Amino acid sequence: MRKLILILLVTIITQGCGIYSFTGIGDINANSFQVNFFQNNAPIIEPGIDRRFTLALQDLIQNQTNLELTNTNGDLVYEGEISNYTIAPMTATAQQTAAQNRLTITINVRFFNKNKEEDDFEKSFSFYHDYGATQQLTGSVLETALDDIFERITQDIFNESLAKW
Template sequence: MKKIYSLFALMSLFMLSGCSVYNFTGTGKIDAKTFQVNFFQNNADLIEPGIDRDFTLALQDLIQNQTNLNLVSNGGDLVYEGEIVDYRTTPMTATAVTSGGDVGAAQNRLTIRINVRFTNKNKESDDFEKTFEFYKDYPGTEQLVGSSLNAAIKEIYDRITQDIFNESLAKW
């Protein structure tokens, strides 16, 4: 009977030794202590003031809130850099022709695309350069200005920053 308990204990120990640290953000064990997010320049053809600063801060905030990494201004173990390469509004569906001959958009789409270069100084195989994009659809009768524009940009940035986080740290 003692041999069975010993064998069971040994098998349990062996199975648990293969497990790594896991947390609810899905990052597992990170081989870094610091990160830096360089300013993401707005190189899009259509310039919306302040979206470069807002994106840089959104990415910093997400990483700080979901990891134990320390934000540094230079020399980080993990480095995020890149640029906003596209900011555009496009009509998605057209309305019927009115008696005046006008055709309008029933729905528009705001799209933001960001090119990201990620460098892990401790594990070069994790490095990548990739474009991340997301959009927000809104009625063609509305204008995206003020708080509705800010809400749309925040929704887009929430998705893009989470996608960047997943690609660089969560490996999902």
């Protein structure tokens, strides 16, 4: 009798939880995903960020799901473009010069779920990185800025498309 109660209790607990993972993904009803190349259409062109962003989004989805990356006919399709890349002064010194600059990148994303079309969306995602006005936006300063911005934007895209946060 105790065995039967234990089996029933375990069954109720596991069935009540549904399908859920530590990344917050529920049942997405998909086996594969495709990330099309995100072309840089921003007024200011920084070479290579289009490829870098595309790979960053692919890597994030691969690392946080068990979906298979494919080049064509993915159940989930991500596409879009880098629509803005701006550098603007943020704070001023007493001498009326910039003390800090801000790099902001905006990416327009179109998401298609072939198995659940009501999840489709088109949305812009944007984030920024501040750096000192005496620094040039090259080398390690640029690398750090892009890492911070792309980490946040890719996670926001993931949350919007798969985690539904």
